[in-house]
Amino acid sequence: MSSLSIFKAPATLPASFGKPMPDPLRSELSVMVVDPSCYSLPYDCSLCEALTQSCGCRVTLARSEYMSSTWNWPGSFCEWKHFYSLSHQYARRFGGKWWWRHAKGVEHVFNMAQFVKRLRCQPPDIVHFQWLPIPALDSLQVRKIKDFAPAVLTLHNTGTLAHGSVSRWQRSGFRRVFDDFSAVIVHSQFSKRRLLEKKWVSEDRIHVIPHGPLQYYNPEDRCYPQKTAQEQTLLFFGRIEAYKGLEVLIRAFAQLPRDLLNNTRLVIAGAAGFALAPLRKLSKRLHVEGRISWDVRFIREQEIPALFRAASVVVLPYLDIDQSGVLMTAIAFDKAVVASRVGGIAETIQDRVHGLLTEPGNVESLAKALESALTNTELRHSMENSVRQLRTRELSWESVAQKTFAVYQQVCG
Template sequence: MTFDYRNNVTESERLRVLIVGGFIDYQIQLANSLVSNGWEVEVAITRKSIPEDYENCYNDGINIYPIGRGKSKRDPSNIFALLEFWSKLRKFNPDVVHMQLGGTFTDFSLLPMLRIYPLVTTFHDVKLHRGEASLRRRFYRYWLRRASDHIFVHGDFLKSQMISEYNVNPDIVHPIAFGEHEVDPFIRNANINQEEVDNTVLFFGRIFEYKGLDYLIKAEPMISEEVPGVRFVIAGVGEDISRYLDMMVHRDRFDVRNYRISYEEGAKLFQECSLVVLPYIDGSQSGIIPTAYAFKKPLVATSIGGIPELIDDGSTGILVPPKEVGTLARAIIKLLRDKELRQSMGEMGFRKLKTDMSWERIADRTITIYNQAMTQR
């Protein structure tokens, strides 16, 4: 079956983009920015990826339709879901399709339909995290690297990695800022009267080996010795938390919230904390960074992947080598002891968020590449 994406498009019509895939928080911000720039936007996402508290985050005029599936991949009803998607796709007739490759989204059945149109893909992670590199996911990413007309990655480090490790044409790989990411829903739930709680260190997000939580736990005795009353908040879900609990020397120093954190609770945690820590041992970037910036909180993070492009060492936070417990502890101690430095870094981070990482800048860059993709087809 063939279908010409240019059929019935006139100069008077707004350009149309279909955004598909995972990383729904990024999709929301991108969709809103494109609509503000005059584009017509539709978003397709798996049903299980649409939390109720996200639905009111989209601007008016953005059509969201879930990609339905049965209870299993072998469920016969899946064929009807695919036909429904194909019908909606043809009706919308996008000028460009933008895949968001993040999370675990790997729906092979959509790929032949989407490839008919100019295809742009954002690889939020160039390499899969430890424990996530299944054969299915590797092949899915391989296909998209080959099928995409243009590719976005978050920074120069990840562009070099995409080119050197996967032999992708440098001319189609474009670094782009990570953006304000999941900031808006947290800020909307913030309490203006909430104050910082002294000596509070926040570890926020998914809990998996690559996040390096064990190194923060190992650093706790050194930090506690220098900063009496220090408190560590660990908030998020992931792998079995019991192994981390067993590592804790002073269990009473830790406030462990091993469940999915709502935006309201998350906003409170960011407002209460003195600093945010990212002791990662692997990874590309982190959505926690722009959220910390939005709340004017300094960061202590490891210098892995593209993180040094998101955190200005000594200005918006402190970068340390991965797996170095002593260096991590000393950086946290330094910030906890210096409120003026924390406030200065928080202000600088907020400024970076609203300039280098602004959605206006990202939308401009994205539209430029969309136009290239449409012209080259």
């Protein structure tokens, strides 16, 4: 096999792509949503389904095979698994070697070029990127897309165009990417202000559309027992990074009254982006290690519902954030939250209505909020009811899709 033959052409576009829907009441707007690495697959699928059902768009989600676990979304939109077929095939057979990510990056460059070439032959009305894994190189392809279709970007994180911990290579080219998009969608006024302060995007191209709740599929799972009246659960969920304030949470947890502490469990669930040994030592030094359950690994989507159902309160002690997918998962399960007053969280959660807000990094403030949420059952139930209304009204996917569709109409002229 020649060195070039490994970059064989991917499967063709879905058969339904580019063909009009038979219902005359539907918009007939064709939309290509793009998330090469499945960084936000639950969000992608929710948005695609809502655009299809609520706005009548003909939507195709271009992505890769989801490697983390089995993904089975029963959606009415099309899916095109165009990216990383060779890299993922190798990883499934031999595991992720140290050089695997570099090989995946090389394949990404070829895949993006093929992607644009195929779109040019059968152009959609809108190309909507969720993430750009390699901004410096991806911007060259976005520039080509502009020749035949408007391009829209959802900027989930104003710090990076990739997800999680990223390399210096993935951060390069970040600024100049925005020039090639007809519209940039952010999830909060906080993110909009940050973009304007950095002068990355003109105000007329920025659109604030809330992040919808992440409603994962819900198979039976017995890994995590339901909470009982005798023991309450605080849930800290998601990838563990320094900016998420876990140390602040452990210190605040240790300040709870002893009788309350003895009947409360702190569940820490998620893969770690840094060494947790110092935090484990801290919990032991504060004499709370027996009340903390550490489940430090990637949590499969199938396990998420049981985790959130078992939680009394979901805690987000973040030091900095644009908007939180964990928050949107808590909202999907109608959970009251205790969270820092940072970024888009403070725009989504009203203090003492949907949850309790504290100042970031303030241990004493967080400890008081945790105690209040755990001991004031009436307040907690009231906040849960308010979260349920938030989920079905302002943050509903129907509302998100309609606002997104309005952006599409604007850039299409």
